[in-house]
Structures are given as structure tokens and as C-alpha cells.
Amino acid sequence: GPKVLQIPSHQIIDMGQMVTLNCDPVSNHLYFYWYKQILGQQMEFLVNFYNGKVMEKSKLFKDQFSVERPDGSYFTLKIQPTALEDSAVYFCASSLLGGLEQYFGPGTRLTVL
């Protein structure tokens, strides 16, 4: 099926540092998403993004979080500064249209020390 790529697969950083998670969505998809999964728990929605804009964000999407996709390149999630509670696996997803099936990347495991 369609592939979503995420770079890096693992990231370890010190609390307070900035981190950028990169996602290469399915090429013709228009909607992009970030989800957060803490080990052993359910997947939780962070934000969705369409036409260069955030459409909806959850309460987990703190002020320290930002997303962008400059000129059709990677769809990125930036956290600045990071906190211990940001340690989780972050999954990127994309869909052709809002509401349709979303295709997920393999995730980036973020560890904040």
C-alpha cells in the first residue's frame, strides 16, 4: 500500500533542546497528521494540516509544538523546547481527503532526558 516515511526512527535529546521530526507523506495526499503514542497506550491525535494551515489541534498540541510543510517538502513537527513528558512515539499520517483512510509512517521514537 501507500508508504509514509519518517526520519529519524529514533531521537534522543536533552530536555529543553529543540527537535524536528520529519515526515514524507504519500505523494498525492492532501491532508497530513501527527499522532502521539506513549508506550503501551492508545494513539492520540495531535494536529492535522491542509493547504498550508493547521485545521485542528488537540490539547496535547502545546504552544511549544509547531508544524509546517514548506514547498511540498517534508511535513515537520517541531518541539521547542522539549519536556520530559514529550517522550513518546510520534506517528505521521496522510490521507487523500479528510475523513478517508489515513496511512501511517513507522513512527519516530523520541526520548527526552
Place this chain on the structure above:
Amino acid sequence: AQSVTQPDARVTVSEGASLQLRCKYSYSGTPYLFWYVQYPRQGLQLLLKYYSGDPVVQGVNGFEAEFIKSNSSFHLRKASVHWSDSAVYFCAVSVSHQGGSAKLIFGEGTKLTVSS
């Protein structure tokens, strides 16, 4: 509020046996429903989806699910499981937002173990 409930955190079945994983959702809009599978240290893979029409939908690897509107349920079934089906299964509902966007609300997941 929108939610998805998977009441069984863990299910163990013998190889070759039939399987049902339960899912109930709460959403006032038109439900678009999904089952995803997550293998260890991997992302989610789409098993099947329901948008409208025939309430029984077929997915990959012999999985199917039935949408029962009156019960707000979307249970996953398989006639004969294989050891490779061992994984975590997530049920999800798509919740629409303004501007055509949407988000997935996931259940807690059911960890399936297939024993030989």
C-alpha cells in the same frame, strides 16, 4: 463526546480458531470506521474500512468487520487465525471538522496473542 471503546485489552486464541475483537464507538455524525493493526515497533497498517453500504466489509488477510448501527459497534472477525496475526489491533472512528478535515479517534487497542 466522541470515543471508541475496545473492552478487551488482551485476547488469546489458538491457531486455527475463530476470532472476534470488539469495538464500540460514540459519535453523533456519520461514522467512518477503521481497523488498524500494529506489529511490534512498527506503524499502523490499515486492515479495513467502512464508509457506507454493505455493513460487512472485507479486509486484508481474511479479516472482516460488521457495522451494526443500532449497537454502535464495529467488531472485527476472522474465521481462522494464524500465528502471524499476533499483534495489537486498534479500532478507530473518523471525526470530521470544519473545512473538510478530520481526525481519528482510537480505541485503547486489543493485544492479540495466537498460541500454537
